[in-house]
Amino acid sequence: MESLILALFVCLVLALVTKYLSIPAIPFYILAGVLLGKTGGGLLTTNEISHFFSEMGLIFLLFFMGLGLKPERIASNRTAVLTSGIIDLNVNMIIGFAGAYLLGFSFTESLIIASAFYISSTAMAITSLIENRKLMLRESDTVIWLMVFEDLVLIIFLAILSAGNQNLIIFLVKIMAVLGVLYALAHYGKEFLISILDRDDELPILFTFAAVLTTASFSLYLGVPETMMVIALGVAFATTDPDAFEQHARPFKDVFLVVFFVFFGVTVDFSGGVNWFVIGAISLLAVASKLISGLLTGIFIHDSALSGLEIWANTIARGEFSIALAVLYGSPLVGTTIAAMVIVTSIVGSFMAKYSGMLRRGIVSHGRHRAASQRRMH
Amino acid sequence: MALRSLNLPGVGTKYEFETDKGDTVAIFFTKTGSIQMYTLQKNCHTPSAAEMSPVEARRLGNILTGAIIEADQESVEIAFSALADLRITIHTFFVTASAVGKTIEDLQIRAKTGATVIAVCRHDRNIINPPPTFVFEKGDAALVIGESDQIKKFEAEIMVD
Incomplete structure (x- = not known):
């Protein structure tokens, strides 16, 4: 219990400082966990309570993702979303996988690292667009839709990874059945759900919490993992009143997810037997590979490499979903690598996103300057 | 003047319109509760932005629809x-x-x-x-x-x- 209280207190301070400086908090939560956990003094240790909190954090993160997912929106914006999404997926998965495999990770480990390498942080990308006042840029739309596409791909990854030894087809049929049942419940119980959400006593928040936990607990009987169950619940609930559900689930998500980040940091062990070269290489590769996919997207969609630079700046940061993959499927070594990658990319990313405007102007004026001096020479 | 409204996943709602003279104004109601207004002059590439709280945004709306005669009297x-x-x-x-x-x-x-x-x-x-x-x-x-x-x-x- 003391561990948890200490962790919450440290997070509170970190949240205050990072909000004040308007930099992303996620890397600092992880760093705090690292410094206070195994690698540092061992002041924080994982126990049953922290484990439960972390699990809740993951569950609510995925429930939220499900709520925000509206497949029909993608359909209305198909070509641009697909082009950028497919470039992003291919470039980053291939570079991530090849890099990890060549650096000595096994086939499965490389696959996990590649997935974590591919998924940018939706939370950090959106916050950076809002805080740096970039919403009007045409590249912003591309980034926003890219995040939606990545979320969809993540669900497919999670489904495949969590199938384990089960027959993939039977497993997918089970997931579809769960989704169908939840959809039907949301559809026929819509009026009941909305009447509950409209109340201003404790009922809406209690209902949201209970619904998410109950659905997650059903995974024991169905052989469908919790992750898939809560995403499906989110997608089904999104057909009723997603804003209300977001509002009532947000307090749980905010608190539990912070604990999830800290205790992920606690389990990471940077002290012994860590190959710094491998970790550094993956982190740098993660920054560089989004540059390639960003430039390609910029050229294909906006006809401009400069636009690509803007897209890159806002998608460098990896975050919550990469960590989720590490926690769910990563070995300790994979976890350490992903932790380092998240810390490096999110700090580089927040810096680039803040100064990308200056970078663009610098390149443009440099180009003009060079063109002018060339004209003078001729 | 064609007004477009768009729902951006994770961000909020966007309203955008182009004036007859070719300038663009965009308003974003973000999920964080703040309202951002961007203006982009014709033939210019970098928009300028202002972030407002809901109260400030309503105040701006009053100025635009009617007239404020003195700063503290609306x-x-x-x-x-x-x-x-x-x-x-x-x-x-x-x-x-x-x-x-x-x-x-x-x-x-x-x-x-x-x-x-x-x-x-x-x-x-x-x-x-x-x-x-x-x-x-x-x-x-x-x-x-x-x-x-x-x-x-x-x-x-x-x-x-």
């Missing part, structure tokens, strides 16, 4: 195009010394100006529809409704320094 004009283009103005006034201690009846507000006091704000409390016997105190803010000529008359005859 006025809103509402036009009902279905009622023969009826234009109603609502204006706030801080009560001047000459009106303090007098009732609405004493001041003969309705008879002299045609405008009506529909609310008075006193110490952060609102008194809606004050009776004719209502006595003004120092620091009161009165909300007056009427046609714009009646409001001008109210300002000239009742709110004398």
Whole structure:
């Protein structure tokens, strides 16, 4: 219990400082966990309570993702979303996988690292667009839709990874059945759900919490993992009143997810037997590979490499979903690598996103300057 | 002027329109509760932005729809195009010394100006529809409704320094 209280207190301070400086908090939560956990003094240790909190954090993160997912929106914006999404997926998965495999990770480990390498942080990308006042840029739309596409791909990854030894087809049929049942419940119980959400006593928040936990607990009987169950619940609930559900689930998500980040940091062990070269290489590769996919997207969609630079700046940061993959499927070594990658990319990313405007102007004026001096020479 | 509205996943709602002169204005209602307004001049590539709280945004909206005569006194004009283009103005006034201690009846507000006091704000409390016997105190803010000529008359005859 003391561990948890200490962790919450440290997070509170970190949240205050990072909000004040308007930099992303996620890397600092992880760093705090690292410094206070195994690698540092061992002041924080994982126990049953922290484990439960972390699990809740993951569950609510995925429930939220499900709520925000509206497949029909993608359909209305198909070509641009697909082009950028497919470039992003291919470039980053291939570079991530090849890099990890060549650096000595096994086939499965490389696959996990590649997935974590591919998924940018939706939370950090959106916050950076809002805080740096970039919403009007045409590249912003591309980034926003890219995040939606990545979320969809993540669900497919999670489904495949969590199938384990089960027959993939039977497993997918089970997931579809769960989704169908939840959809039907949301559809026929819509009026009941909305009447509950409209109340201003404790009922809406209690209902949201209970619904998410109950659905997650059903995974024991169905052989469908919790992750898939809560995403499906989110997608089904999104057909009723997603804003209300977001509002009532947000307090749980905010608190539990912070604990999830800290205790992920606690389990990471940077002290012994860590190959710094491998970790550094993956982190740098993660920054560089989004540059390639960003430039390609910029050229294909906006006809401009400069636009690509803007897209890159806002998608460098990896975050919550990469960590989720590490926690769910990563070995300790994979976890350490992903932790380092998240810390490096999110700090580089927040810096680039803040100064990308200056970078663009610098390149443009440099180009003009060079063109002018060339004209003078001729 | 074509207004487009768009729902951006995770961000909020976007409203955008291009003016006849080719400038673009975009408003974003973000999920964090803040409102961002961007303006992009024609043939310019970098927009400028302002972030507002909901209260500030409503204030801006009032300025754009009606006219604020003084910075701390607001006025809103509402036009009902279905009622023969009826234009109603609502204006706030801080009560001047000459009106303090007098009732609405004493001041003969309705008879002299045609405008009506529909609310008075006193110490952060609102008194809606004050009776004719209502006595003004120092620091009161009165909300007056009427046609714009009646409001001008109210300002000239009742709110004398």
